[in-house]
Amino acid sequence: MSSHREMLDYFNHGCFQKLFAAIGKKYKSLGRVGGTVKLSGLSPEDRDILSGFLSRDCRDSAVLMVKLQEVDDILRQSRFNMALPDFLEVYFGCEILPNKEAARLESLKWSQFFHGLMEHARTTVTREWLAELAAGGGAGYRTVKAIYRQNEREAAELLKTCVEAMDRLVQYPGRRQRLPVFAARLTGDPHALDGDRPLGRLLFFALHHMYRLPETEYGAERKKVLFSRAGLEEDDISSNVIVAGLRARPGDPREPVFTASAAAASPLLLPLRFVEQPTGWLPGAVYVMENPAVFSAILDCAAGREQMPAMVCTSGQPSVAALKLLDRLVDAGSTIYYGGDFDPPGLEMGRRLAERYAAAFKPWFFDTAAYLQAPKGIKLTPDQAKKLAILEVPWDGHLIEAMLRVGNVVYQEVLVDRMIEDLFP
Known part of the structure; x- marks a missing residue:
């Protein structure tokens, strides 16, 4: 741990931040130690420090070309004795995965996320919607993805509640009820399905799936018409x-x-x-x-x-x-x-x-x-x-x-x- 601290102190300079940011991006892109990165806009001090690190004169180079293999050899032979991939994880404080591997793991995580939600779905219509979302499509996919990226746990809770709402509407077609009352029974919050709330937006798209409608612009009038079709009537006094x-x-x-x-x-x-x-x-x-x-x-x-x-x-x-x-x-x-x-x-x-x-x-x-x-x-x-x-x-x-x-x-x-x-x- 102390050697890591010493290493991070040694590389605590702006020129190294530029160098390793470029190297990290190249490594994730290739998935291996290879290729070359190009650095520009370096100050004379930056070039002087990198000359010492690379053991070659970079002081007159307006654009500096650095091979990843070159840096890997330097790090292995240094007193830190560390391969470039291991160094990058210590330097950035997180696991550095190639883009392909990161995409594969993210895809697996996304599938597992929906597998858990499937267990809460009680109707075929709801399960089909979740399956379409899991496959990277379906009504409201972009909205669901944005909520998921922002907070995975919150996204799970919102979708679980949306699934419950959708199941209720599918199981009891034709039942007329006021939207705030339905929202309160569902969540305890009469405003949970308002147009400016995440759950309201999710149910809007879920109903698009239920009625097999093309995804449309989200607005107060469209929402009212669609929710009314599902038996959910907003209050008819405030408008x-x-x-x-x-x-x-x-x-x-x-x-x-x-x-x-x-x-x-x-x-x-x-x-x-x-x-x-x-x-x-x-x-x-x-x-x-x-x-x-x-x-x-x-x-x-x-x-x-x-x-x-x-x-x-x-x-x-x-x-x-x-x-x-x-x-x-x-x-x-x-x-x-x-x-x-x-x-x-x-x-x-x-x-x-x-x-x-x-x-x-x-x-x-x-x-x-x-x-x-x-x-x-x-x-x-x-x-x-x-x-x-x-x-x-x-x-x-x-x-x-x-x-x-x-x-x-x-x-x-x-x-x-x-x-x-x-x-x-």
């Missing part, structure tokens, strides 16, 4: 959307609610539970915006008027409730007139809605003409310009080009006067 001026058909039990709201120019906050229940919507133009301040400014001007435009405010990224409402309105024959900020996030929100509603989507003060006529703007940052350059908007093929040429971000607040004039001529 909501602000509306004003919407109208239901005469005779619909909800019609008085919307009539009173429109008459008073007063907004309604509709939770998902309300939106998902049947309503006989009257078709028409629906003005959608993500900005609550713009929504409020329009409401200010609507008070006392006979006609109140139908409006929806998403308050940023559309919630599940907002998307569900817009789906129902479009299904009823309405047209979505959407306006947002002329910046990358605002255009991206518009793009998603345009793709979702196709011909039922119309830009509202959200095209090249509106941008160029805006009274004020703020200079684009380099990061914003970079994001714009790779963005496409389906409703106006010239908008991005105009924004990059002018070089300004335009926020919806500066257009609110023109919007009000449009709605209340």
Whole structure:
């Protein structure tokens, strides 16, 4: 042990760290003592010290070539009397395995990891998913691998719990239950299956396997739909959307609610539970915006008027409730007139809605003409310009080009006067 300490003290210099880091990498790559490493960027002091170690003049070498066999011979003949592979393990404080051997052992460890999980699986569907993951594929493989690399023990516990959840859903198909209640029964934590938690992500992919679906982008709406298919319903109160001026058909039990709201120019906050229940919507133009301040400014001007435009405010990224409402309105024959900020996030929100509603989507003060006529703007940052350059908007093929040429971000607040004039001529 003392000789090892002496050896490490002797090689405690930056030039040796560079040398043995390169040698260790070469040794793992070849799986034997062989080949040559190249060192550059060495200081005069580095070259002087390595000259003494290698017993050759390296002082004028801008690039130093060192054979692994050369270093092995030096170490064997030194007072440390140690072969290069043994030296590397002492120097780095860990076992140095050739890449092929390390990969073989890692593969064996991965298989054993899943063998233990298989013992907890009670259904064929779950065992098949685990087998696909063990084979290096299957829904959620990349997520599982990332969790495994970060903490193997935690990954085992998460997958074991996910397996239990999946088995319960397979064994009792059609049972409807609230997701937080199911999560609490499973783990004691009602938030364990939330979208931002590892277990929630794992079950999301497990359900992809259960229903043989292609792996899709992880998002709140997709998660809700998929979990609902499995009988797990999220709470339908916290997701909501602000509306004003919407109208239901005469005779619909909800019609008085919307009539009173429109008459008073007063907004309604509709939770998902309300939106998902049947309503006989009257078709028409629906003005959608993500900005609550713009929504409020329009409401200010609507008070006392006979006609109140139908409006929806998403308050940023559309919630599940907002998307569900817009789906129902479009299904009823309405047209979505959407306006947002002329910046990358605002255009991206518009793009998603345009793709979702196709011909039922119309830009509202959200095209090249509106941008160029805006009274004020703020200079684009380099990061914003970079994001714009790779963005496409389906409703106006010239908008991005105009924004990059002018070089300004335009926020919806500066257009609110023109919007009000449009709605209340």
